[in-house]
Amino acid sequence: MNSQQSMEVKLRLARETFILDVDLSLSCRGVTAIFGPSGCGKTSLLRSIAGLEQAQGYLKLCDDVWQDENNFVPTHERPIGYVFQEASLFPHMSVLRNLLYGFRRIPYRQRHVKLEHAVKLLGLAHLLQRKPQGLSGGERQRVAIARALLTSPRLLLMDEPMSALDQSSKAEIMPFLQRLHDELAIPVLYVSHAVDEVAQLADHLVIMDAGKIAAHGSIDEMQQYLHLPATEKPATETVVNSSIKAFVTEHDESFQLTHLLAGELRLSVPGIVAMPGDAITLKLDADDISLSLEPLRNSTILNVVPARITTMTERKPAHVQLGLETDIGPLLIHVSRKSVNQLGLHPGKDVYALLHGFTIAT
Amino acid sequence: MLQESDITAIWITLKLAGIATLILLLLGTPLAWWMARTRCRFRVVVDALVSLPLVLPPTVLGFYLLIALGSNGPFSPIVKALGGSNLAFSFTGLVIGSVFYSLPFVVQPLRDAFVNIGQRPLEVAATLRASPWDQFVSIVLPLARPGYLTATVLGFAHTVGEFGVVLMIGGNIPGETQVLSIAIYDHVEAMEYGQAHWLAAGLLVLSFLMLLMVYTLNRRFSVVQS
Numbered sequence: 001m002n003s004q005q006s007m008e009v010k011l012r013l014a015r016e017t018f019i020l021d022v023d024l025s026l027s028c029r030g031v032t033a034i035f036g037p038s039g040c041g042k043t044s045l046l047r048s049i050a051g052l053e054q055a056q057g058y059l060k061l062c063d064d065v066w067q068d069e070n071n072f073v074p075t076h077e078r079p080i081g082y083v084f085q086e087a088s089l090f091p092h093m094s095v096l097r098n099l100l101y102g103f104r105r106i107p108y109r110q111r112h113v114k115l116e117h118a119v120k121l122l123g124l125a126h127l128l129q130r131k132p133q134g135l136s137g138g139e140r141q142r143v144a145i146a147r148a149l150l151t152s153p154r155l156l157l158m159d160e161p162m163s164a165l166d167q168s169s170k171a172e173i174m175p176f177l178q179r180l181h182d183e184l185a186i187p188v189l190y191v192s193h194a195v196d197e198v199a200q201l202a203d204h205l206v207i208m209d210a211g212k213i214a215a216h217g218s219i220d221e222m223q224q225y226l227h228l229p230a231t232e233k234p235a236t237e238t239v240v241n242s243s244i245k246a247f248v249t250e251h252d253e254s255f256q257l258t259h260l261l262a263g264e265l266r267l268s269v270p271g272i273v274a275m276p277g278d279a280i281t282l283k284l285d286a287d288d289i290s291l292s293l294e295p296l297r298n299s300t301i302l303n304v305v306p307a308r309i310t311t312m313t314e315r316k317p318a319h320v321q322l323g324l325e326t327d328i329g330p331l332l333i334h335v336s337r338k339s340v341n342q343l344g345l346h347p348g349k350d351v352y353a354l355l356h357g358f359t360i361a362t
Numbered sequence: 363m364l365q366e367s368d369i370t371a372i373w374i375t376l377k378l379a380g381i382a383t384l385i386l387l388l389l390g391t392p393l394a395w396w397m398a399r400t401r402c403r404f405r406v407v408v409d410a411l412v413s414l415p416l417v418l419p420p421t422v423l424g425f426y427l428l429i430a431l432g433s434n435g436p437f438s439p440i441v442k443a444l445g446g447s448n449l450a451f452s453f454t455g456l457v458i459g460s461v462f463y464s465l466p467f468v469v470q471p472l473r474d475a476f477v478n479i480g481q482r483p484l485e486v487a488a489t490l491r492a493s494p495w496d497q498f499v500s501i502v503l504p505l506a507r508p509g510y511l512t513a514t515v516l517g518f519a520h521t522v523g524e525f526g527v528v529l530m531i532g533g534n535i536p537g538e539t540q541v542l543s544i545a546i547y548d549h550v551e552a553m554e555y556g557q558a559h560w561l562a563a564g565l566l567v568l569s570f571l572m573l574l575m576v577y578t579l580n581r582r583f584s585v586v587q588s
Contacts, residue, residue: 148490
């Protein structure tokens with residue numbers, strides 16, 4: 001990873017129940033979720049990055065060193081936005097004054113995020129004159145997010161911003177978070193222990209356990225850690241992939257096919273891609289899989305896999321993303337809303353997945 | 363009706379309480395802030411020292427202050443070097459005594475107010491680029507307003523009502539150190555119950571009105587804030 005675009009985090013902090021000991025190089029792009037059980041040090045890591053905890057070590061964002069052996073940049077001089085678990089709005093100020101609190105404290109030419117922009121992005125126009133006490137939990141958290149954004153941070157830290165909210169407030173905030181992800185080029189560290197949030201928002205995933213990094217990588221590489229039947233990635237992600245592990249069983253020279261065994265099922269892929277016995281990973285684009293209610297034996301599609309629908313997520317206006325459970329592993333597919341209607345698709349229904357194309361990684 | 367000496371005593375009392383309260387708010391703010399934030403283990407010692415005037419007989423406090431402030435006391439060379447004279451039996455001496463005597467009544471409400479605010483609003487302000495001083499002015503002071511109101515009124519009222527300390531270190535010099543509570547005592551000693559009534563009832567009503575104001579305003583704050 002290029003050091004210009006990465007964040008170097010080497011921090012050590014002794015807590016009562018664990019020692020935070022982290023050495024990470026994180027992407028300066030997109031949303032990185034920090035995921036793990038309660039009390040594993042996620043929040044301590046985030047607080048240390050913000051300078052709210054005085055951890056030992058080294059911390060650098062792009063070209064700015066925030067912390068090394070000799071220097072410790074105090075929190076109020078770090079260009080961060082921090083969204084706490086509870087909205088923590090200032091109770092003696094209106095929503096508008098809360099929003100402007102940080103905005104007014106940064107130099108004029110650094111105010112890249114404008115008030116109107118943040119208000120629009122988080123849908124706050126009708127709340128500006130209200131006091132925090134009169135807002136719902138979801139509204140408060142939206143104000144807190146906008147307030148953090150208005151400091152035009154170079155890094156946005158979010159500490160379980162939805163955990164104090166009920167289901168309906170979560171559903172209310174999620175679209176705003178996704179818009180944030182899509183419209184602003186601010187890298188986000190998002191602490192969570194909720195699989196669905198991570199799966200919907202994150203591009204990268206860091207898994208923590210007992211103060212240490214257990215694993216990290218892109219969300220696709222990390223799927224097995226999320227124990228998900230399928231991820232539910234946001235609509236703007238251009239490619240949604242499912243990964244399948246398979247073994248090469250034999251080659252069919254006459255048709256130039258490679259036969260594979262994935263789980264209990266036989267698949268065939270065109271070309272001679274690997275030697276018998278090799279383990280390979282197949283990547284399946286969500287747009288290269290279709291569904292059928294019948295096995296379709298008399299068709300040109302070679303690979304037909306029995307499947308059961310597990311999840312349905314609304315995406316672009318015309319599309320729905322389905323998560324499938326199959327014998328070869330979880331799959332994600334895109335289908336039109338019309339097909340969902342016509343075929344009567346719903347979670348729990350048994351279908352057949354028709355696999356059109358693969359990319360192969362050995 | 364009120365004699366001229368009574369009116370002077372009222373004026374001295376109000377001046378004393380006003381100045382002592384102002385000093386207490388200025389000294390009490392950093393002290394209470396430290397007590398609310400520190401994890402230092404000497405904090406309990408400071409807690410106990412600050413609370414001492416609550417349990418100590420005022421005459422005991424007054425006695426030691428008399429010794430400390432008197433012409434043979436440890437501070438008298440400094441005072442003389444600064445061109446002053448004996449602090450005991452002077453208005454300045456009364457102010458010093460009152461500051462000690464009313465300390466817990468100012469520091470404790472402030473400390474409680476600071477503790478109640480908690481760490482979170484300050485952390486939020488820090489992530490929004492507010493320096494520590496900025497955090498204090500823009501967040502702590504407004505949120506601690508009920509605490510300041512309580513501290514001001516209690517400090518003021520308690521100083522108005524003090525008797526033992528004043529008697530020990532201030533004496534009873536009309537026009538200089540004779541305060542209201544001592545004037546009442548004098549009237550009672552002289553069997554002038556009419557005069558004593560005027561002053562005593564005045565003090566009673568004043569104290570009640572001040573407390574009424576505190577509770578009304580604090581209730582309004584808490585209604586606004588929660």
